[in-house]
Amino acid sequence: MTPSQHLKLGLIALVATLVVDQAFKVFMLQVVQIVPGQVITVLPVLDLVMAWNYGVSFGMFQQDGMAGQWALVAFKVAAVVLIAWWLWRAETGMTALGLGLIAGGAIGNGLDRVLYGGVADFFAFHITTASWQFQWYVFNLADVGIVAGVALLLYESLLGSRPDASKSA
Numbered sequence: 499m500t501p502s503q504h505l506k507l508g509l510i511a512l513v514a515t516l517v518v519d520q521a522f523k524v525f526m527l528q529v530v531q532i533v534p535g536q537v538i539t540v541l542p543v544l545d546l547v548m549a550w551n552y553g554v555s556f557g558m559f560q561q562d563g564m565a566g567q568w569a570l571v572a573f574k575v576a577a578v579v580l581i582a583w584w585l586w587r588a589e590t591g592m593t594a595l596g597l598g599l600i601a602g603g604a605i606g607n608g609l610d611r612v613l614y615g616g617v618a619d620f621f622a623f624h625i626t627t628a629s630w631q632f633q634w635y636v637f638n639l640a641d642v643g644i645v646a647g648v649a650l651l652l653y654e655s656l657l658g659s660r661p662d663a664s665k666s667a
Contacts, residue, residue, distance in 0.1 A: 499591045508585045508594035508601075515602025515643035520609065522639050523618045532620070543625055549636040550616040574608040592654045599647030606640035 588594040
């Protein structure tokens with residue numbers, strides 16, 4: 499793949515992640531009209547719920563005021579600018595794909611902060627047995643894109659092949 503093809507792949511991943519995330523959120527909020535506390539069981543291990551996240555990942559650093567929310571938006575904009583710069587320079591398709599997924603998810607969650615004042619989360623993964631219970635944090639499709647993108651970058655960093663340095667000289 500050429501550098502322009504890498505960029506195109508990354509931009510496609512970014513737009514696809516953003517569109518799927520925002521479309522699902524609009525569907526849940528406007529069509530289903532899910533409300534906080536409501537539970538829709540999808541599978542024995544997966545529910546749809548409504549949770550507003552006013553902090554960062556895993557609900558850390560909760561921000562109730564407008565100044566805090568806008569600080570998080572500013573942080574997210576700075577992160578997306580850095581990711582875009584990295585995407586522009588991506589040397590492999592896997593790097594570009596991972597960065598596109600991360601940027602699309604970050605923009606999707608950032609857009610939620612601007613539109614709603616917090617991030618809309620819906621997926622509640624859980625496992626319950628007679629003697630044990632596990633509940634993951636409530637998340638959304640933007641978060642899935644971010645985690646998948648990070649996983650791709652880690653995979654490539656640890657196990658993937660590197661471009662031949664002699665070809666770029």
